[in-house]
Amino acid sequence: MKIAVVGTGYVGLVTGTCFSETGIQVTCVDIDIKKVEKLNNGIIPIYEPGLDVLFHRNVAEGRLKFTTNLAEGIKDAQVIFLALPTPPGEDGSADLKYILKVADDLGQIMEEYAVIVDKSTVPVGTAEKVSAAVAKNAKVEFDVVSNPEFLREGVAVEDFMKPDRVVVGTRSERAKKVMEKLYAPLVRQGNPVIFMDERSAEMTKYAANSFLAMKITFMNEIANLCELAGADVDNVRKGIGTDSRIGKRFLFAGIGYGGSCFPKDVQALAKTSEEYNYEFKVLKSVMEVNEAQKTKMIPLVKKHFDGDLTGKTIAVWGLSFKPYTDDIREAPALENISILLEQGAKVIAYDPEGMENVRNYVLGNKITYAHTPYAALDEADALMIFTEWPQFRTPEFEKMALLMKSKVIFDGRNVYELDQMKELGFTYYSIGRETVKA
Ligand SMILES: NC(=O)C1=CN([C@@H]2O[C@H](COP(=O)(O)OP(=O)(O)OC[C@H]3O[C@@H](n4cnc5c(N)ncnc54)[C@H](O)[C@@H]3O)[C@@H](O)[C@H]2O)C=CC1
Numbered sequence: 489m490k491i492a493v494v495g496t497g498y499v500g501l502v503t504g505t506c507f508s509e510t511g512i513q514v515t516c517v518d519i520d521i522k523k524v525e526k527l528n529n530g531i532i533p534i535y536e537p538g539l540d541v542l543f544h545r546n547v548a549e550g551r552l553k554f555t556t557n558l559a560e561g562i563k564d565a566q567v568i569f570l571a572l573p574t575p576p577g578e579d580g581s582a583d584l585k586y587i588l589k590v591a592d593d594l595g596q597i598m599e600e601y602a603v604i605v606d607k608s609t610v611p612v613g614t615a616e617k618v619s620a621a622v623a624k625n626a627k628v629e630f631d632v633v634s635n636p637e638f639l640r641e642g643v644a645v646e647d648f649m650k651p652d653r654v655v656v657g658t659r660s661e662r663a664k665k666v667m668e669k670l671y672a673p674l675v676r677q678g679n680p681v682i683f684m685d686e687r688s689a690e691m692t693k694y695a696a697n698s699f700l701a702m703k704i705t706f707m708n709e710i711a712n713l714c715e716l717a718g719a720d721v722d723n724v725r726k727g728i729g730t731d732s733r734i735g736k737r738f739l740f741a742g743i744g745y746g747g748s749c750f751p752k753d754v755q756a757l758a759k760t761s762e763e764y765n766y767e768f769k770v771l772k773s774v775m776e777v778n779e780a781q782k783t784k785m786i787p788l789v790k791k792h793f794d795g796d797l798t799g800k801t802i803a804v805w806g807l808s809f810k811p812y813t814d815d816i817r818e819a820p821a822l823e824n825i826s827i828l829l830e831q832g833a834k835v836i837a838y839d840p841e842g843m844e845n846v847r848n849y850v851l852g853n854k855i856t857y858a859h860t861p862y863a864a865l866d867e868a869d870a871l872m873i874f875t876e877w878p879q880f881r882t883p884e885f886e887k888m889a890l891l892m893k894s895k896v897i898f899d900g901r902n903v904y905e906l907d908q909m910k911e912l913g914f915t916y917y918s919i920g921r922e923t924v925k926a
């Protein structure tokens with residue numbers, strides 16, 4: 489079997505690499521010449537644990553190829569994945585221009601039947617739009633299938649190779665058979681391929697992301713209430729997470745969700761609701777609460793320093809939107825750092841993978857980048873933690889205390905135990921828990 493993956497960003501690269509690992513011949517297509525050049529030279533443009541081994545093996549064995557030429561890429565492909573960006577348009581709805589442009593091109597160049605798969609996150613009705621765009625010039629038969637992707641960055645390879653489920657939206661028996669064959673090696677663990685119509689599959693993706701964003705947001709609100717009522721959100725999490733109807737995962741309170749998907753997808757689903765004249769009240773609250781949550785530590789920082797951050801040195805641990813990724817899209821750290829800078833503070837940051845992206849694309853030399861977590865603490869008036877990278881979990885606290893000007897931590901991810909902080913004599917602010925004063 490041969491497949492093509494159009495769009496070699498995060499999802500495209502993982503999709504292409506993982507399918508090549510199952511023995512399929514894969515060609516990935518991207519318009520970004522520099523990216524394709526890098527990939528052809530064995531350089532992976534993203535940080536994703538475990539991807540490099542699969543990538544190099546399949547490239548070396550000739551199953552994984554990269555090109556900028558769409559016609560060359562889709563030649564003989566039975567399945568053409570569209571893993572293209574769907575960023576928010578000006579009104580918050582998903583912008584389909586990349587998808588529809590490629591659909592248009594495919595209509596003109598396809599030479600034989602293929603299944604075109606929407607892998608990107610796209611609103612209800614997109615499969616029909618893609619179908620119409622391809623059909624305008626198509627000389628051959630084709631099917632358009634919705635196959636949303638549920639992988640998480642940082643554990644993308646595992647999520648892709650061992651999916652909880654695969655959702656495929658199609659009403660074509662021919663396309664169904666092709667998709668069944670393609671996914672057979674990945675669902676051997678007994679997890680299902682769930683077939684449904686295209687619109688339901690498209691809605692499933694937004695419902696999943698919005699539900700998870702809502703679950704996190706609910707816990708963030710519980711955390712805010714815990715702070716006022718003198719309860720501890722970590723205890724509450726354990727207390728409710730053990731109920732199997734609720735589940736243990738995605739209950740961690742913090743400084744809000746970020747990343748390339750939750751923020752844009754919640755917004756896009758709200759927009760879809762608007763288009764159908766339906767007021768999706770929960771979604772509106774989720775967006776509003778998350779926006780406020782992201783910067784909720786700033787007033788605490790200001791209050792701690794008597795309202796004046798001028799000349800204060802703030803160390804920052806964690807820039808990426810979550811651990812195990814260099815992705816900084818919608819990372820809560822960035823908004824917080826901008827405010828700290830506006831208020832006259834000096835910021836020294838450390839992140840194991842995200843610093844290059846922040847330096848190159850967002851903050852340049854407005855902040856200082858440290859080579860180690862400890863180097864960021866030198867003469868710091870306080871430390872702020874935005875990402876729970878494992879190396880921040882058990883640092884040498886004595887060394888931290890010696891380096892810092894004052895032993896103050898603002899922890900947006902509840903990385904440390906309160907008792908530990910009390911014992912060590914740190915002033916410790918966290919989310920939904922008691923503040924520890926030294
Ligand atoms: N990043 C993630 O973890 C997940 C993303 N998704 C969805 O998957 C889609 C893609 O997301 P990412 O991979 O993060 O995007 P990305 O922005 O990392 O990559 C998109 C790629 O498409 C390329 N491209 C744009 N126009 C093209 C064209 N005409 N021909 C060929 N290539 C073209 C770009 O150069 C870029 O390399 C989005 O809809 C996203 O919501 C879904 C699940 C997980």
Ligand SMILES: O=C(O)[C@H]1O[C@H](OP(=O)(O)OP(=O)(O)OC[C@H]2O[C@@H](n3ccc(=O)[nH]c3=O)[C@H](O)[C@@H]2O)[C@H](O)[C@@H](O)[C@@H]1O
Nearest residue numbers: 637638639640641704738739740742745746747749809810
């Ligand atoms: O559509 C997508 O792109 C993907 O979006 C999310 O994956 P991802 O954004 O990679 O990361 P998550 O692990 O879901 O975390 C998202 C954000 O929520 C935050 N989060 C997560 C879990 C939690 O308990 N608390 C919490 O604040 C994280 O810090 C992060 O900022 C979904 O989990 C994937 O299933 C989906 O495929």
